[in-house]
Amino acid sequence: DIQMTQSPSTLSASVGDRVTITCRASQSITKWLAWYQQKPGKAPKVLIYKASILESGVPSRFSGSGSGTEFTLTINSLQPDDFATYYCQHYNDYSWTFGQGTRVEIK
Amino acid sequence: EVQLVQSGAEVKKPGESLKISCKGSGYTSDTYWFGWVRQVAGKGLEWMGIIYPGDSDTRYGPSFQGQVTISVDKSIDTAYLQWDSLKASDTAMYYCASFYCTGGVCSPLDYWGHGTLVTVSS
Numbered sequence: 557d558i559q560m561t562q563s564p565s566t567l568s569a570s571v572g573d574r575v576t577i578t579c580r581a582s583q584s585i586t587k588w589l590a591w592y593q594q595k596p597g598k599a600p601k602v603l604i605y606k607a608s609i610l611e612s613g614v615p616s617r618f619s620g621s622g623s624g625t626e627f628t629l630t631i632n633s634l635q636p637d638d639f640a641t642y643y644c645q646h647y648n649d650y651s652w653t654f655g656q657g658t659r660v661e662i663k
Numbered sequence: 664e665v666q667l668v669q670s671g672a673e674v675k676k677p678g679e680s681l682k683i684s685c686k687g688s689g690y691t692s693d694t695y696w697f698g699w700v701r702q703v704a705g706k707g708l709e710w711m712g713i714i715y716p717g718d719s720d721t722r723y724g725p726s727f728q729g730q731v732t733i734s735v736d737k738s739i740d741t742a743y744l745q746w747d748s749l750k751a752s753d754t755a756m757y758y759c760a761s762f763y764c765t766g767g768v769c770s771p772l773d774y775w776g777h778g779t780l781v782t783v784s785s
Contacts (some may be wrong), residue, residue, distance in 0.1 A: 557725050590771035590772075592708075592771075592772075594708070599758055599760075599775035599776065599777060599778060600700075600708065600758075600772070600775060601775075602771050602772065602773055605770065605771045611773075641707075643707065643708055645708075645710070645771065645772070647762075647769060647771045647772070648764075648768065648769040650722050651710075651722075651724065651725070652698070652710045652713065652724070652772075653710060653724075654700075654707060654708045654709065654710055655707075656707050657707040657708070
């Protein structure tokens with residue numbers, strides 16, 4: 557089974573910062589990688605799919621890149637609404653594994 | 664717009680059985696799947712499995728194979744998650760999600776229910 561490893565597990569940042577979260581797959585998943593945002597008490601929401609495609613309605617300060625085994629989620633100019641937990645997920649296969657999550661907290 | 668409505672919170676004792684549901688609506692084609700995701704309080708998301716209503720093709724996450732049963736009733740667009748014998752460690756929020764697959768290409772988990780909280784305690 558494919559394992560997804562996210563880093564860091566927690567990230568402290570300030571409003572306006574640029575933040576980057578990394579997700580590594582245990583084997584190549586080409587571009588079948590999605591990023592989700594989850595706020596406390598809410599269901600997750602898709603931000604990015606196929607590694608770099610922005611979901612409709614998601615602000616353009618979010619971007620994704622990568623292919624194969626290494627992927628990144630970048631948030632340019634962090635906004636107050638962005639403090640949340642972010643998960644990567646491999647999908648479109650027999651195993652849809654999530655990464656462990658990265659909590660973005662206020663510095 | 665796809666909407667997923669999950670059944671209400673449950674409180675059960677260890678050893679009891681349970682079946683929770685997720686009713687979908689608003690689909691624009693038949694190529695949709697249901698998925699289930701577990702989240703223990705304060706922890707991350709765990710993919711439990713997915714099911715295709717068209718032929719009940721089911722795929723389980725390795726940690727959940729043999730531990731739960733995922734089923735579907737296509738006639739009412741409803742997916743189910745079932746336990747035969749609950750354990751305290753099954754206490755968690757369970758999210759239903761839905762996505763489309765066309766020609767072997769799937770979307771991620773685009774649509775989510777509100778979650779069903781399952782508490783297992785003696």
